[in-house]
Amino acid sequence: MNIRAVLFDLDNTLTHREQSITVFSQRLANAYQSFLNQIDILEIKQIIEYIDHGGYPLLERLTHKTIGASVAYALIEQLDWKSKPDPDELTQFWFDEFGLSAVPMSGAFSVLETLKQQNYKLAVVSNGGHATRQTIIKGLGFEHFFDEIISSERIGISKPHPEIFLKSCALLGVSPQYSLFIGDHPVNDFMGAKDAGLKALLLEGFHEHDINDTTAKITRLSQIFEHL
Numbered sequence: 001m002n003i004r005a006v007l008f009d010l011d012n013t014l015t016h017r018e019q020s021i022t023v024f025s026q027r028l029a030n031a032y033q034s035f036l037n038q039i040d041i042l043e044i045k046q047i048i049e050y051i052d053h054g055g056y057p058l059l060e061r062l063t064h065k066t067i068g069a070s071v072a073y074a075l076i077e078q079l080d081w082k083s084k085p086d087p088d089e090l091t092q093f094w095f096d097e098f099g100l101s102a103v104p105m106s107g108a109f110s111v112l113e114t115l116k117q118q119n120y121k122l123a124v125v126s127n128g129g130h131a132t133r134q135t136i137i138k139g140l141g142f143e144h145f146f147d148e149i150i151s152s153e154r155i156g157i158s159k160p161h162p163e164i165f166l167k168s169c170a171l172l173g174v175s176p177q178y179s180l181f182i183g184d185h186p187v188n189d190f191m192g193a194k195d196a197g198l199k200a201l202l203l204e205g206f207h208e209h210d211i212n213d214t215t216a217k218i219t220r221l222s223q224i225f226e227h228l
Helices: 017-031 041-055 067-078 087-097 108-117 130-140 162-172 186-195 221-227
Strands: 005-008 121-126 148-151 179-183 199-203
Touching: 005 162, 017 041, 017 087, 041 067, 067 087, 087 130, 108 121, 108 221, 121 130, 121 162, 130 148, 148 162, 162 179, 162 186, 179 186, 179 221, 186 199, 199 221
Parallel strands: 005 121, 005 179, 121 148, 179 199
Antiparallel strands: none
C-alpha cells in the first residue's frame, strides 16, 4: 500500500500527558509559591491527574465545563493556601502554561523529521479545543512539521466519528486508503480511523484493549516505518 499521508493523535501519541502534567505542576508551584503555605508538587500532580484522567475526564469529576477550570477549582479547594488565587486567573494559567509544559513522546521528533524529509503529508487529529491543540504542538516545537492541525472544535465532530478522519484526509488532499493514522486509544483512534477507511496503528501502553491483530499494534513511534 502506497501511504502518502500520516496522521497522528496528540495526547499520549506525540506528547506524554502524565510527564507533561509533572512539568506543569512544577511550573504552577514556582509561579504560586508565595501564595502557598507549603509546596508539594506530588500533591499538585495528583489533584490534576484525578480531574484530567489521562485527558479523558469523567463527567462526575468535572465541576466546570473545561478540564482547566475544574483543575483550578480543585487546586483552590484542596491545596494549603496563604492567599487563594482568583479562579479565573488560575484557569487561565492552565490554558497558557499546560501546552508549553508538553513533553514529547520518545522518538517523536526524529520520526516527524524523517517523515517530513520523505515528503509525507502530516497532520494532527485530536479531540479538544483548537487553540489548546495549537499551544501543545507549539510547546513541543512540532508546528513546522504539520500540513494540518485538526481539532474536534475546528471540524465540529469528535473522534471516533468517521467524518473527522474523512475531513482530515480531504484537507490533506489524500484519499483515506493512502493514509495511515496512529493513536493510543483503541476506539477513538484505532477503530475510528479504520471505520473511515484509513490504515490504523494502535500505540500500546495507555489503554486496555481487546485488539488481537498484532500487525496493527506498535509500542514505539519508530515502528511506524515498518507500515509505510
